[in-house]
Amino acid sequence: MNLAIRDVRRNKLRFALTALGIGMLLGVVIAMTGIYEGALTDALSLPRALRADLWVVQQHSFGPFAEPSRIPRDTRELIRRMPGVAAAGAVTFQTVQAMAGGKPVRLFLEGYEIGRPGGPPGLIAGHGLTESHYEIIVDASSKLKLGEVVPLGPYRDPYTVVGLTRGMVSSGGDPMAWVTLQDAQALQFAVPPPLERRERAAGRSPPTTTDINAVLVRLEPGASVAAAAQEIARWKHLAAVPEKAEESYLAQFVIQKMQQQLGMFMGILTTVSAVIIALIIYTLTMDKLRSIATLKLIGAPDRVIVWLIVQQALVLGASGYAIGLGLIEQVKGYFPRRVQIEPRDLAVLAVVVLVICLLGSLLGVRAALRIQPAEALAGG
Amino acid sequence: MHGISTHFGAGPTRVDALIDIDLRVDAGELVGLRGPSGCGKSTLLNVIGCVTEPSEGEMRIDDEPVYDRRWLRRDLRRLRLTRIGFIFQTHNLLPFLTATENVAEAMELNGVKPREARERAIALLDYFEMRQVNAYPSELSGGMAQRVAIARAIANTPHIILADEPTAPLDSARAQAVIDLLTRIAREQRAAVLVVTHDASIFHRFDRLVSMRDGRIEAQTTPAVSETANA
Ligand SMILES: Nc1ncnc2c1ncn2[C@@H]1O[C@H](COP(=O)(O)OP(=O)(O)O)[C@@H](O)[C@H]1O
Numbered sequence: 012m013n014l015a016i017r018d019v020r021r022n023k024l025r026f027a028l029t030a031l032g033i034g035m036l037l038g039v040v041i042a043m044t045g046i047y048e049g050a051l052t053d054a055l056s057l058p059r060a061l062r063a064d065l066w067v068v069q070q071h072s073f074g075p076f077a078e079p080s081r082i083p084r085d086t087r088e089l090i091r092r093m094p095g096v097a098a099a100g101a102v103t104f105q106t107v108q109a110m111a112g113g114k115p116v117r118l119f120l121e122g123y124e125i126g127r128p129g130g131p132p133g134l135i136a137g138h139g140l141t142e143s144h145y146e147i148i149v150d151a152s153s154k155l156k157l158g159e160v161v162p163l164g165p166y167r168d169p170y171t172v173v174g175l176t177r178g179m180v181s182s183g184g185d186p187m188a189w190v191t192l193q194d195a196q197a198l199q200f201a202v203p204p205p206l207e208r209r210e211r212a213a214g215r216s217p218p219t220t221t222d223i224n225a226v227l228v229r230l231e232p233g234a235s236v237a238a239a240a241q242e243i244a245r246w247k248h249l250a251a252v253p254e255k256a257e258e259s260y261l262a263q264f265v266i267q268k269m270q271q272q273l274g275m276f277m278g279i280l281t282t283v284s285a286v287i288i289a290l291i292i293y294t295l296t297m298d299k300l301r302s303i304a305t306l307k308l309i310g311a312p313d314r315v316i317v318w319l320i321v322q323q324a325l326v327l328g329a330s331g332y333a334i335g336l337g338l339i340e341q342v343k344g345y346f347p348r349r350v351q352i353e354p355r356d357l358a359v360l361a362v363v364v365l366v367i368c369l370l371g372s373l374l375g376v377r378a379a380l381r382i383q384p385a386e387a388l389a390g391g
Numbered sequence: 392m393h394g395i396s397t398h399f400g401a402g403p404t405r406v407d408a409l410i411d412i413d414l415r416v417d418a419g420e421l422v423g424l425r426g427p428s429g430c431g432k433s434t435l436l437n438v439i440g441c442v443t444e445p446s447e448g449e450m451r452i453d454d455e456p457v458y459d460r461r462w463l464r465r466d467l468r469r470l471r472l473t474r475i476g477f478i479f480q481t482h483n484l485l486p487f488l489t490a491t492e493n494v495a496e497a498m499e500l501n502g503v504k505p506r507e508a509r510e511r512a513i514a515l516l517d518y519f520e521m522r523q524v525n526a527y528p529s530e531l532s533g534g535m536a537q538r539v540a541i542a543r544a545i546a547n548t549p550h551i552i553l554a555d556e557p558t559a560p561l562d563s564a565r566a567q568a569v570i571d572l573l574t575r576i577a578r579e580q581r582a583a584v585l586v587v588t589h590d591a592s593i594f595h596r597f598d599r600l601v602s603m604r605d606g607r608i609e610a611q612t613t614p615a616v617s618e619t620a621n622a
């Protein structure tokens with residue numbers, strides 16, 4: 012007969028409330044893993060979608076997402092003419108502020124050359140950029156609508172939304188947007204009209220620049236990434252970062268702090284869950300001292316008693332885990348950023364919960380094993 | 392048992408609960424144990440029940456040594472499981488099991504398959520005219536709970552049944568009913584039944600009445616001689 016289950020059944024409400032409490036804690040832990048995985052996916056979504064083999068950036072730079080990189084525009088032409096290079100595209104990145112539905116929205120804006128690597132992947136609506144000016148493609152998460160006009164830059168230039176992507180955000184979670192390279196450069200370096208007038212009045216031309224942040228390189232099939240990177244590095248002011256390396260830089264530098272932050276928090280929550288499970292199992296055992304003594308008296312082996320306690324810990328852990336997972340599955344859509352629940356993280360957490368339950372029952376088991384069968388007889 | 396002594400503690404706080412006890416209880420015999428509070432009745436029951444180990448002496452159950460001079464100890468837990476049935480003043484049923492489950496669990500601990508244990512438990516409760524087989528202990532009256540406890544005590548057909556003041560919380564009619572049951576068990580199951588009691592109204596029901604004082608056996612009488620002779 013399964014004593015643990017019978018006891019749970021007889022004390023349904025108490026177990027349900029306890030499992031709910033543990034479930035909420037574990038739910039938060041699951042959410043944390045989901046937030047981290049989501050941030051990682053977000054951060055890598057852009058470099059992955061752009062399908063470059065190499066990122067050419069300023070020397071000693073780890074790439075446009077990890078740190079600033081500024082190189083001359085003609086770099087693109089130099090790279091494109093290299094043997095083994097199939098295509099090269101100049102790109103710029105910057106953050107701009109726009110209004111969507113009356114609310115401010117930050118966009119991570121990429122400038123790219125039409126027809127070259129760097130354009131938006133997989134449009135879900137509309138079309139790619141066709142005009143060299145004042146067209147913009149945005150990610151649907153910005154809440155901007157197709158055909159909407161977005162004023163950008165110091166001159167509030169009217170950009171019309173012509174295309175939408177899905178699931179494309181920066182490592183900071185801002186929706187992506189694309190304009191032509193020329194527009195991007197104008198937006199990045201244009202000065203406000205009063206300053207421009209002052210500069211002209213002083214007989215100086217206002218600062219302009221045609222610099223870019225990186226060149227995206229696609230190689231011919233069969234060409235060696237390493238060899239091409241080495242070749243590019245021969246230009247003293249340039250560095251070439253393979254796509255895989257770029258992804259790992261992003262994961263390392265941009266996401267690492269967040270990982271540590273969430274890791275700490277998850278550690279604390281897990282410890283709290285462990286302490287709560289241990290306490291509850293201990294109290295449950297204390298409440299059953301007389302039953303346990305009676306069981307011993309009528310000849311139950313220690314095995315039966317240990318299993319009774321450990322099983323209750325496992326029942327609590329397992330139902331808490333299920334409740335937590337259920338809760339998060341229900342609410343994950345309401346998070347402002349991507350929450351991505353990975354089977355691998357769930358498996359790790361399941362093992363952690365198992366260990367917590369076993370450790371948590373130690374205290375109760377120790378107390379139970381100390382009980383003497385004679386205690387069942389003592390007193391009324 | 393022969394020459395059994397038990398003391399608790401040492402030095403000035405030493406308590407001699409049992410001093411040189413000689414006692415023999417036969418199968419089918421219903422023996423009462425009386426005496427003032429603190430004279431060692433419960434301790435004696437615990438020693439016989441393989442719960443408390445005596446400090447000295449020999450004890451045999453079914454002619455097999457449990458404790459002897461060379462201090463051989465048998466597996467006390469197994470002895471409790473297979474040879475001894477306990478009945479307490481309070482019923483001591485497991486509160487999270489139903490009446491049937493409480494009885495069946497004792498059988499399962501002794502290796503009976505769950506389905507069979509359940510059937511036998513229901514049959515046993517029926518034999519005791521106990522109908523609320525699916526009630527939890529908290530839903531049972533004192534007398535009914537005590538019947539379940541007795542059913543549990545004999546679940547594994549023990550050779551010795553030990554009852555510590557089983558009738559104390561019951562009114563006299565129910566007390567008589569419990570003694571009826573115990574007598575029936577002694578006779579029908581050929582078990583040695585040892586009952587601690589203060590209740591003078593049931594003294595006459597025992598085959599033998601053992602009086603204790605200060606850890607020693609003071610007297611043994613046979614109040615029921617005439618009654619058993621009639622039976
Ligand atoms: N576990 C124990 N530790 C110390 N002293 C005990 C213990 N159990 C019983 N005693 C003592 O042994 C004596 C006999 O107790 P007990 O057998 O319970 O008496 P009764 O059941 O006849 O009232 C008492 O003085 C009691 O205080």
Ligand SMILES: [Mg+2]
Binds near residue numbers: 432433555
């Ligand atoms: Mg007593």
